[in-house]
Amino acid sequence: MDSSLIAWIIRAIPFGTIIMYGAMGEIMTEKAGNLNLGVPGIMYLGGFAGFASAFFYENSVADPNKFLCILISLTCCILASMLGGLIFSFLTITLRANQNVTGLALTTFGMGVANFFGVFILNGKSYSAAPLANSAYSAKIPGLSTSFGVVSETLFSYGFLVYVAIVIAVILHLFLNRTRVGLNLRAVGENPATADAAGINVTRYKYLATCVGAGLSGIGGLYYVLDYNRGIWATTGQIEALGWLAVALVIFTTWRPLNAIWGAYLFGTLYWLYQFLPSLLGFTVASYVTDLIQMVPYVVTIIVLIVTSLRKKKENQPPAHLGLAYFREER
Amino acid sequence: MSSDISKKPETVNNAAKSQTTGNTAAKEPFLRIAKKDTTSLKNKILIRALSILFALVLDALFIFFVTGLNPFAVYGKMFAGTFGSSIRFSWAMRDLVSLLCIGVALAPAFKMKFWNIGAEGQVLMGGLITSLIMVYFGQSMPTWLLFPVMFLASILGGALWGFIPAFFKAKWKTNETLFTLMMNYIAISFVACAVNILRGQASSLGKLNMSTKIGWFPMFLGQRYNINILIVVLLTFGMFFYLKYTKHGYEIAVVGESENTAKYAGINVSKVIMRTMAISGAICGLCGFLLVCGRDQTISTSTAGGNGFTAIIVAWLAKFNTFYMALIAFLLTFLSKGAGEIASAYGLNDFAASIIEGIILFCILGSEFFINYKMIFRQKDKKGEN
Numbered sequence: 239m240d241s242s243l244i245a246w247i248i249r250a251i252p253f254g255t256i257i258m259y260g261a262m263g264e265i266m267t268e269k270a271g272n273l274n275l276g277v278p279g280i281m282y283l284g285g286f287a288g289f290a291s292a293f294f295y296e297n298s299v300a301d302p303n304k305f306l307c308i309l310i311s312l313t314c315c316i317l318a319s320m321l322g323g324l325i326f327s328f329l330t331i332t333l334r335a336n337q338n339v340t341g342l343a344l345t346t347f348g349m350g351v352a353n354f355f356g357v358f359i360l361n362g363k364s365y366s367a368a369p370l371a372n373s374a375y376s377a378k379i380p381g382l383s384t385s386f387g388v389v390s391e392t393l394f395s396y397g398f399l400v401y402v403a404i405v406i407a408v409i410l411h412l413f414l415n416r417t418r419v420g421l422n423l424r425a426v427g428e429n430p431a432t433a434d435a436a437g438i439n440v441t442r443y444k445y446l447a448t449c450v451g452a453g454l455s456g457i458g459g460l461y462y463v464l465d466y467n468r469g470i471w472a473t474t475g476q477i478e479a480l481g482w483l484a485v486a487l488v489i490f491t492t493w494r495p496l497n498a499i500w501g502a503y504l505f506g507t508l509y510w511l512y513q514f515l516p517s518l519l520g521f522t523v524a525s526y527v528t529d530l531i532q533m534v535p536y537v538v539t540i541i542v543l544i545v546t547s548l549r550k551k552k553e554n555q556p557p558a559h560l561g562l563a564y565f566r567e568e569r
Numbered sequence: 570m571s572s573d574i575s576k577k578p579e580t581v582n583n584a585a586k587s588q589t590t591g592n593t594a595a596k597e598p599f600l601r602i603a604k605k606d607t608t609s610l611k612n613k614i615l616i617r618a619l620s621i622l623f624a625l626v627l628d629a630l631f632i633f634f635v636t637g638l639n640p641f642a643v644y645g646k647m648f649a650g651t652f653g654s655s656i657r658f659s660w661a662m663r664d665l666v667s668l669l670c671i672g673v674a675l676a677p678a679f680k681m682k683f684w685n686i687g688a689e690g691q692v693l694m695g696g697l698i699t700s701l702i703m704v705y706f707g708q709s710m711p712t713w714l715l716f717p718v719m720f721l722a723s724i725l726g727g728a729l730w731g732f733i734p735a736f737f738k739a740k741w742k743t744n745e746t747l748f749t750l751m752m753n754y755i756a757i758s759f760v761a762c763a764v765n766i767l768r769g770q771a772s773s774l775g776k777l778n779m780s781t782k783i784g785w786f787p788m789f790l791g792q793r794y795n796i797n798i799l800i801v802v803l804l805t806f807g808m809f810f811y812l813k814y815t816k817h818g819y820e821i822a823v824v825g826e827s828e829n830t831a832k833y834a835g836i837n838v839s840k841v842i843m844r845t846m847a848i849s850g851a852i853c854g855l856c857g858f859l860l861v862c863g864r865d866q867t868i869s870t871s872t873a874g875g876n877g878f879t880a881i882i883v884a885w886l887a888k889f890n891t892f893y894m895a896l897i898a899f900l901l902t903f904l905s906k907g908a909g910e911i912a913s914a915y916g917l918n919d920f921a922a923s924i925i926e927g928i929i930l931f932c933i934l935g936s937e938f939f940i941n942y943k944m945i946f947r948q949k950d951k952k953g954e955n
């Protein structure tokens with residue numbers, strides 16, 4: 239296989255994994271009827287909390303343990319992201335605030351919190367690193383990652399979170415389609431009034447789905463900082479763009495977790511198209527053309543959006559009550 | 570994490586608990602929530618003021634526990650950000666109108682319940698077209714022609730960017746929130762490409778037409794930004810009257826309330842959606858024109874600078890009343906300027922502004938609940954009002 243094609247795949251899969259987490263969390267949230275546009279903010283919160291906890295653990299303990307490092311950073315990441323989800327849930331479910339606006343405010347807030355405290359960790363430097371956490375998160379599977387040549391290189395050369403993402407996608411699929419709780423959750427998103435009449439506690443489902451979904455999305459931020467970005471925290475707007483891409487991926491998958499697996503990798507491939515395709519085909523393009531190529535993932539998303547709305551297939555539509563608050567007395 | 574976040578979960582749990590117990594109890598629930606018919610203006614103002622006060626208290630706690638600074642001293646310092654000197658005030662006004670202009674542009678779309686998240690892209694398209702004309706036709710066109718051409722072209726660019734998602738929404742009900750969001754990134758891509766071409770071999774794109782200053786807004790009444798301010802003030806009044814006193818405005822309101830009602834009343838819903846979004850995009854495009862000619866004299870992917878998103882919140886909180894928008898835009902500008910001032914004075918960083926802004930927005934958004942709903946607690950005797 240061509241070496242630049244391999245390099246392309248090796249870039250695309252980790253990139254896809256970041257947005258796969260974001261998208262799976264958002265699928266969970268949207269299936270309960272909550273359109274949380276705070277995904278970028280939540281990914282910031284998760285990424286920063288994970289990084290900061292790993293950073294402090296590494297620097298305060300004399301002999302830091304890799305396993306503990308993963309445990310601590312993952313816990314902090316999920317908790318921080320769930321807190322973000324809780325703010326959103328409280329405002330939109332209990333106080334019935336508008337979901338779009340609240341989500342955007344959460345994005346501002348999450349970005350602010352992460353970067354504000356990030357500056358204290360940076361302490362004047364342009365970036366700071368958590369090398370131990372990075373080596374823990376990006377540790378490859380021993381044996382598998384070397385013994386099968388190209389296959390190992392393209393399929394088994396990633397940190398464990400890449401494979402966990404696939405497992406979670408399958409679990410989420412089974413959960414939403416095969417379990418009673420999952421079906422109830424979807425009922426809440428499709429028609430909360432009917433769900434309520436059937437004895438489902440709409441408020442509890444919405445709260446849980448949003449918070450758990452936020453926790454999942456946050457792992458995307460963690461993966462970005464501690465693995466993809468080599469354990470480096472710097473003040474950039476990169477996570478925000480990734481968060482919006484995750485929201486786009488949710489539409490692309492037509493709200494199906496299994497589609498998120500290949501969809502995410504496809505997005506990763508498209509994202510890195512500008513760098514690898516020209517060299518693969520053996521020609522160079524001017525840098526302003528690469529700027530244009532970067533719009534491809536977004537154009538593809540729009541096309542999917544249009545096509546699904548054109549075909550009007552029932553199973554491809556967004557949850558019917560997406561973005562609307564439920565108020566029992568207003569039925 | 571900071572103390573203010575950890576405060577929230579308690580209230581959440583309590584509220585959730587009281588609701589769930591309320592739902593399952595057979596007797597009269599402890600807490601019932603009912604929609605208010607009307608809320609007097611006095612109460613509305615009171616509730617909003619209280620929510621901002623509450624937010625300021627939360628922010629004060631945040632400032633105190635995180636930085637150890639005296640919150641009152643910090644708040645005092647904030648005033649200097651906007652009112653410290655005449656140049657600061659002029660900068661604050663400049664940023665205020667940049668935000669307000671987009672808010673005004675979004676008002677008709679949001680009143681129609683069309684979630685235009687794409688203001689950022691619409692502004693960029695307007696700005697992009699303006700700067701291209703400025704660079705490539707600046708020499709060959711007389712000034713009296715150049716400005717109208719840039720003005721019209723930027724409006725067309727923004728209108729096109731707003732029209733595309735509206736067309737699909739009107740014809741096939743394509744989800745506009747996500748469509749407009751994606752359009753932002755396509756616009757960013759175009760701008761990045763154009764900047765790349767315009768700068769050529771240089772490392773960055775400086776001010777356009779630096780030597781000739783062709784296409785720059787002149788000083789007006791002795792101030793650099795007065796033309797921007799004047800145009801936005803006119804837009805603010807114009808949009809208020811458009812929404813309130815014209816047939817178009819009425820149609821927008823009806824479509825926003827209920828599409829079926831609109832259809833029944835003989836309103837051509839598709840036409841209204843497309844027309845309104847073209848207008849919304851056009852004003853965003855115009856904003857791009859103002860930013861390029863009157864503020865930056867250059868273009869970059871961050872020309873809109875997140876204002877497209879902030880303006881959504883401004884438009885929503887103001888309930889589409891452009892004068893309230895001016896107030897809220899002022900509040901936000903004041904905050905971000907103040908936070909910048911605090912940042913430099915106490916060696917913090919600018920992101921404090923985002924946190925403070927976020928907390929205030931959460932509180933104002935939450936306070937809407939108390940304007941729209943009333944809580945009725947269980948009482949011994951028959952009825953009680955709260």
